[in-house]
Amino acid sequence: MERTWATNTKNGMGYRSSAATSRRHTSIPCSPAALISECRSTTAAARGLLEKKWGKEKMRGNTASKGENLGEIKIKDPIKGRTKVVETLSSYGNGDIFLILVTAKWNHESQPDYKSNFYHNCNWIEIYEYFDYYLQLWLRFFFFLVLQKFHRDLPPTPVFAFGLSKDTATIPGPTIEALHGIQTYITWRNYLPSKHILPWDPTIPTAIPSTKKGIPTVVHLHGGIDEPESDGLSTSWFTAKFKERGPTWSKKKYHYHNFQHPGTLWYHDHAMGLTRVNILAGLLGAYIIRDPKVEAPLRLPYDEEVDRPLVVFDRSFCADGSIFMNSTGNNPSIHPQWQPEYFGDAIIVNGKAWPHMVVRRRKYRFRIINASNARFFKFYFASGLGFIHLASDSAYNARSVMVNDILLAPSEIADVIIDFSESNSDSDILANNASYPYPSGDPVNEANSKVMKFIIKSHHELDTSKIPKQLIRYPSPNLSSVSLTRYIAMYEYTSEIGEPIHLYINGKSYEEPVTETPKVGATEIWNVINLTEDNHPLHIHLGLFVALDQTELVNADEFKECMLKNNDAIKCQVDKYARGKKIDVPAHEKGWKNVYKMMPGYVTRIIVRFSYIHSNESYRFDATAEPGYVYHCHILDHEDNVMMRPLKFIK
Known part of the structure; x- marks a missing residue:
């Protein structure tokens, strides 16, 4: 397929799940002004309802009996003028009043009923403080098999996609925006077919339904600080309509607290042994937590047009438009299908191959x-x-940093500003020059070296947004508070023909008993020893960490031989070997992260914190509950086979 810049559309990116629609989580083509008008009508009605029931002076301290319906609010549909009844206020006891706007349902034309959400355009911060109650957002998300047009020269591609309805499901899925302190409840519903659209390998540890029918899925909110029951553990999978469920499945409705620091997250499939194929098929999307109190003073660019996610990935396609994935493994006698890495020829941004954007x-x-x-x-x-x-x-950096290039491993996120007023041209190309596999693989070619094109309007305009030098400074990691030092070793095992057959952390498969049991609230040092030839992006669920330094191993083959025999870094005298060249952490990556690139042949020292970084408060959930968490390499083909270990917290 020849690389051409995808046709631009009115939303600016050539994809349907743009910020213009997905931020409101609605498929109704209504204007922001109409939504803002509705928000104001609803909040005014809510204020009036409570004032009438309790009086202004009594509202803050009032309590209501559990389940008490505090009233109904009628407002007008901004699209067609119909009257809508909103079950607005109800109590769940203990004096906590919950405002639920999303129980109301629209029913326009052929669209199914769904739970609408208008909070993004509302001034909820003012109301939250005024009434002193909690706000909740309830959503239902579905997984569908749909067709998506990635490029003008390709037929539509069968994909798995998230959406509020089959008609609106896309890759990436809708961008979910949450406000700090406003909890989100999402019911993830599986409407996928009985058979996968991509080849998968049953010889690696895999979620397989007993009936051999249905596609197991489970959703992980990457970067979320939430209860283990809602973390999307790989064994908590479920098939269509929850007919079959994994051994650690416990609930349909996931609870995301959104009490953590503001920033960019993403949600994606996490099913055991199927993560690589389910994400490759399309089960992914962006999730943003905003905190206007903290972020508004920064005066960064903010509105639907100038603040948006760019979800980037690679895919290969067959002539009929279907996603191509090699169905033969590199060790077919051991693993008929599993390959150590998947690389595609086309670069996809927000659902389009090599798109262009007018800026x-x-x-x-x-x-x-x-x-x-x-x-x-x-x-x-x-x-x-x-x-x-x-x-x-x-997490925000403490300071903004100017860089000429950005190296991103799989699952890493870079939140950046690009100032097109500094350009001397009418267009520019966002390019890529990372070898694959990284760092010692093939150089990029004409196709995968290009990412997207920006067409820059000629007119200079007044831009009131700022780029502050100081951003958000969280407490620096405190070495004196470290309670434990761990050694985490990464291994790759090969066959007689020298091809990888599986990858382990600390020489153990996922199913072996848990060995990492941090205390809730603890700070630990992890020395991550990469004994492979690949760079592995390590992701720790629930944990946040700061990379301190990376030190090259000398006489690495000798040390590796000892580790393969003993699997004990201290017994193998790691300090004797970790005394080579030191690599400084880049300035823009010195803050708190949830993924970091573990260089091959190096020991990477990270300080990990299992608590909030923006507050001294305890977690608002029981992190010690079942089924626990995991940490793993985020190269999905490695994670599936099976570079992942359980992580269980103790009090």
Whole structure:
């Protein structure tokens, strides 16, 4: 397929799940002004209802009996003028009043009933403080088999996609935006067919229904600080209509607290042994937590047009438009299908291959998510235009940092500003020059070296957004508070023909008993020893960490031989070997992260914190509950086979 820039559409990116629609989580083509008008009508009615029931002076301290319906509010449909009844206020006891706007349902034309959400355009912060109650957002998300057009020269592609209805499901799925402190409840519903659209390998540890029918799925909110029951553990999978469920499945409705620091997250499939194929098929999307009190004073670019995610990944396609995945493994006598890495020829951004975007000559904020299975990206502009780096993964940097290029491993996130007013051209190309596999694989080619094109309008305009030097400073990691030091070793095992057959952490498969049992609230040092030839992006569920340094192993073959025999870094005298070249952590990656690149032949020292970084408060859930958490390599083909270990917290 020849690389051409995808046709631009009115939403600016050529994909349906743009910020213009998905931020409101609604498929109704209504204007932001209409939604804001409805929000104001609803909040005014809610205020009036409570004042009438309790009086202004009594509202803050009032309690209501459990289940008491506090009233109904009628407002007008901003699209067709119909009257809508909102079950607005009800109590769940203990004096906590919950405002639930999303129980109301629209029913326009052929669209099915669904739970609408208008909170994004409402001034909920003012109301939250005024009434002193909690806000909740309830959503239902579905997984569908749909057709998506990735490129003008390709037939539509069968994919698995998230959406509020089959008609609106896309890759990536809708961008979910939450406000700090407003809890989100999502019921993830599986409407996938009985058979997969991609080849999968039953010889690796895999979620397989007893009936051999149905596609197991489970959703993980990557970067979320939430209860273990809602973390999307690989063995908590379920098939269509919850007919079959994994051994650790416990609930349909997931609870995301959104009490953590503001930042960019993403949600994706996490089913045991199927993560690589389910994400490759399309089960992924962006999730943003905003905290206006903290972020508004920064005056960064903010509205639907100039602040948006860029979800980037690679795919290969067959002539009929279907996704191509090699159905023969590199060790077919051992694993008939499993390959150590998947790489595609086409670069996809927000659901389009090599798209273009028309931009104004001003600052834009892009939250770049590398959602590839195994491909690293080293982003740069052909013209030399730079990036102002704001945040790594889910957390802001303490200071903004200007960089000329950005290396992103799979699942890493770079939150950046690009100032197109600095460009001397009418267009620019976002390019990539990361070898694959990274770092010692093939160089990029004409197809996968290009990411997307920006067409820059000629008119200069007044831009009131800012790029502050100081961003959000969280407490620095405190070495004196470290309670334990761990050694985490990464291994790759090969067959007689020298091809990988599986990858382990600490020489153990996932099913072996848990060995990492941190205390809730603890701070630990993890020395991650990469004994393979690949760079492995390590992701720790629930934990946040700061990379301290990376030290090269000398006489690495000798040390590796000892480790393969004893699997004990201390017994093998790791300090004797970890005394080579030191690599400093780049300035823009010195903050709190949930993924970091573990260089091959190096020991990477990270300080891990199992608590909030923005607050001294305890978790708002029991992190010691079943089924626990995991940590793993985020190269999905490695994670599936089976570079992943359980993580269980103790009090």
